[in-house]
Amino acid sequence: MGYKWKNKLEVDEAVVVVMNSLDKEGKLNDWLVRTLKQSIADSDPGLGSYFYEEIKKHAPKALKYFEVVEG
Numbered sequence: 001m002g003y004k005w006k007n008k009l010e011v012d013e014a015v016v017v018v019m020n021s022l023d024k025e026g027k028l029n030d031w032l033v034r035t036l037k038q039s040i041a042d043s044d045p046g047l048g049s050y051f052y053e054e055i056k057k058h059a060p061k062a063l064k065y066f067e068v069v070e071g
Contacts, residue, residue, distance in 0.1 A: 002035050002041065004039065005051075007047075008047065018032075039051075
């Protein structure tokens with residue numbers, strides 16, 4: 001279950017969680033990816049875009065977890 005972000009501070013906190021997870025475990029757990037994807041879907045589109053911008057800057061290795069695979 002995701003969390004609907006209300007502002008950029010909440011997105012920033014999610015980005016820090018991603019950064020810490022990558023630093024500690026070298027990967028993101030499936031539950032975290034599912035939760036963040038749901039948060040992106042449930043939140044204002046501008047906050048979702050902001051999340052991706054911040055991930056690109058601070059944790060680019062995490063981008064692969066959020067790619068949309070069409071097919």
